[in-house]
Amino acid sequence: MNELFPIFIKLENLQTLIVGGGYVGLEKITAVLDNSPQANITLVSPEIRQEIVELAGNNDRIFLIKRRFVDEDLTGRDLVIVATNDKEENKRIAATSRAKHILTNVADTPAICDFYLSSVVRKGNLKVAISTNGMSPTLAKRLKEVLGEALPDNLETAMQQLKAVRDMLKGDFAYKVDELNRITSVLTAPVNPQENADKID
Numbered sequence: 622m623n624e625l626f627p628i629f630i631k632l633e634n635l636q637t638l639i640v641g642g643g644y645v646g647l648e649k650i651t652a653v654l655d656n657s658p659q660a661n662i663t664l665v666s667p668e669i670r671q672e673i674v675e676l677a678g679n680n681d682r683i684f685l686i687k688r689r690f691v692d693e694d695l696t697g698r699d700l701v702i703v704a705t706n707d708k709e710e711n712k713r714i715a716a717t718s719r720a721k722h723i724l725t726n727v728a729d730t731p732a733i734c735d736f737y738l739s740s741v742v743r744k745g746n747l748k749v750a751i752s753t754n755g756m757s758p759t760l761a762k763r764l765k766e767v768l769g770e771a772l773p774d775n776l777e778t779a780m781q782q783l784k785a786v787r788d789m790l791k792g793d794f795a796y797k798v799d800e801l802n803r804i805t806s807v808l809t810a811p812v813n814p815q816e817n818a819d820k821i822d
């Protein structure tokens with residue numbers, strides 16, 4: 622069973638630290654920025670991939686520190702992603718970070734992560750995050766592709782119309798819930814068997 626609790630975080634309100642500026646560091650900073658372009662990110666690493674340097678060049682919320690991690694780098698951070706190629710150092714950084722109650726992800730050791738990144742389907746305001754509980758990130762990536770194709774593009778219009786109705790509805794909470802459930806019931810109603818039979822004919 623997957624016991625992870627999914628939440629959607631406003632990273633622009635938090636301070637994120639990424640340790641390691643190699644391939645995985647690049648993947649993680651890209652994942653963060655694709656979802657949360659306003660995120661405040663500090664990345665510390667003695668060697669930093671050119672793609673990361675370019676990202677930082679175009680974004681004044683990204684700070685690069687070109688040296689090895691020191692414990693003081695954790696000061697003022699809310700979220701840490703550890704992605705060096707030194708497994709033992711990754712473990713040590715994670716232990717120090719957790720001791721400071723900072724939510725910590727360690728790219729090469731799921732067992733000591735407080736959270737995992739997910740595969741993300743995005744359609745306008747809709748976002749679906751997929752977790753395989755660390756079992757198969759590749760399956761998560763494939764499912765993202767399948768769901769992305771399957772979800773209709775007009776969901777954004779539906780969402781905007783429902784928001785307008787939601788903003789318009791007067792009355793108490795229970796009334797609003799009833800109304801919104803009534804209007805959207807068509808989305809989950811079983812398809813009329815007679816209608817299907819007509820189509821087959």
Ligand SMILES: C[C@@]1(CC(=O)O)c2cc3[nH]c(cc4nc(cc5[nH]c(cc(n2)[C@H]1CCC(=O)O)[C@@](C)(CC(=O)O)[C@@H]5CCC(=O)O)C(CC(=O)O)=C4CCC(=O)O)c(CCC(=O)O)c3CC(=O)O
Nearest residue numbers: 652729731737738739740752753754755757758759761762
């Ligand atoms: C536990 C977790 C922790 C975390 O990183 O947060 C984790 C751990 C590990 N990943 C590894 C490998 C790969 N990871 C990817 C890809 C992604 N990995 C992501 C998340 C997660 N990866 C978390 C669990 C998510 C879940 O529950 O499903 C995604 C979804 C999100 C993101 O990273 O942004 C992103 C897809 C994004 C997308 O495109 O949608 C690929 C495929 C590829 O790159 O094409 C490969 C190679 C193929 C393979 O191994 O499957 C290894 C072995 C390293 C080694 O062998 O050295 C470990 C460590 C281990 O398992 O021990």
Ligand SMILES: NC(=O)C1=CN([C@@H]2O[C@H](COP(=O)(O)OP(=O)(O)OC[C@H]3O[C@@H](n4cnc5c(N)ncnc54)[C@H](O)[C@@H]3O)[C@@H](O)[C@H]2O)C=CC1
Nearest residue numbers: 641642643644645646665666667668689690705706728729
């Ligand atoms: N979670 C995931 O999605 C995946 C995780 N991994 C794992 O992630 C780890 C990193 O892999 P890559 O990025 O490919 O390695 P890499 O060799 O490309 O990059 C490692 C980076 O860490 C930096 N570094 C080393 N020691 C450091 C320190 N003390 N402080 C700060 N930075 C330091 C290096 O300068 C380098 O920039 C590996 O252990 C790998 O097994 C690999 C693939 C996917």
